[in-house]
Amino acid sequence: MTGPRRPGPGAADGRPPARDVADAVLAAPARLGAVRLVAIDGPSGSGKSRLADALVAELAGRGRSVELVRTDYFATWDDPVDWWPHLVDGVLTPLRRGERGRYQRVVWHGGEPAPGPFVEVEVPDVLVVEGVSAARAAIVPLLSCSVWVEHPDPAERLERAVRRDGELSRAHLLAWQRFEQGWFATDGARSRADHRVFVTE
Template identity: 70%
Template sequence: MPCPVAAACDVATAGASRFTEVGERVLTAPPRLGAVRLVAVDGPSGSGKSTVADALVAELAGRGTDVRLVRTDDFATWDAPVQWWPRLVEGVLDPLSRGERGRYRRVEWPRGEPVAGATVDVEVPEVLLVEGVSAARRSIAELLSLAVWVEFADESQRLERAVTREGEASRPHLRRWQEFEREWFGTDGTRSRADVVLEGVGKCKISGHEE
């Protein structure tokens, strides 16, 4: 599976204050998934979504916020990059919206092939952060308290970063994945709906304010 390997607005470059500001945006936004604030971190593969998500989780947890992180890589496969979505909705989003614990069975890759792995319980948090390609898809826009878009470098650079992480054998899969996500994002219009855009090293935009 493609896995981001570098931060978009690099965590070191952006500084702690950047994630303090985003954390404040999360906590002042209204909850829209029942009593839960749902935050999505989306963008092309190889952009650094996981790094950004981890930094945001740390920022929120440091404020004493009960936060849970679910990654779309726990669901997606090369052959089903976004079609798994009903499993996330039925297993996690719907129960949490009712104030009930969520549960899903994650995808694991023990021999380079996807298999059903461990069951993951998701207790009802104050903030649920969903990270990965298609996390901020149009179908849940009205449920999101905040949508974060992460995009680093050009497509060829992102490919090389991902190949470095996943291994040379993954290159054909990653090329097909990039072709798919380019079309997906163009059709879904994900970036245009983002509340926070992290684009390129050191360049951040929050609600139209660029630094």
């Protein structure tokens, strides 16, 4: 497991977590057909998206084709996790067969979700799924690597999320924090993670 580090350049030992995760991913077998599947999970406002972007860049820099799917592309305030079959049917199952995936992305306007465009997902070397519930128990048999990203202070996580999503989202984000606390306690993704990244800023 990784030690206490923050996503992106400037980790405490000078080695970004994305590099460690990329090493682990490429050393692990593909379990989603010929695709290596990585899940980046953890509480909202912890820095998962930043790490996912850094991992995609790291893997692409090593000549690997990478697709990134965020759970934000499926989840809404009213449906935090039950959208999962859309990801399985539209993306995971086709990729496992070596076929292109497709899903309808949720887009956000003024803090509210709406149906967005359809997105094609080519069969990559590595698929990164990032966001709350990405490493849920149901996906474990397909994973090459799972990563847990966490900032230890719920109040700071909330402020980070508000800065990202806007002040109008604060009440929704507070409710989301309460939901995800119960979800993680039941699902156990943190204890299963291959790598844990603890954000310090």
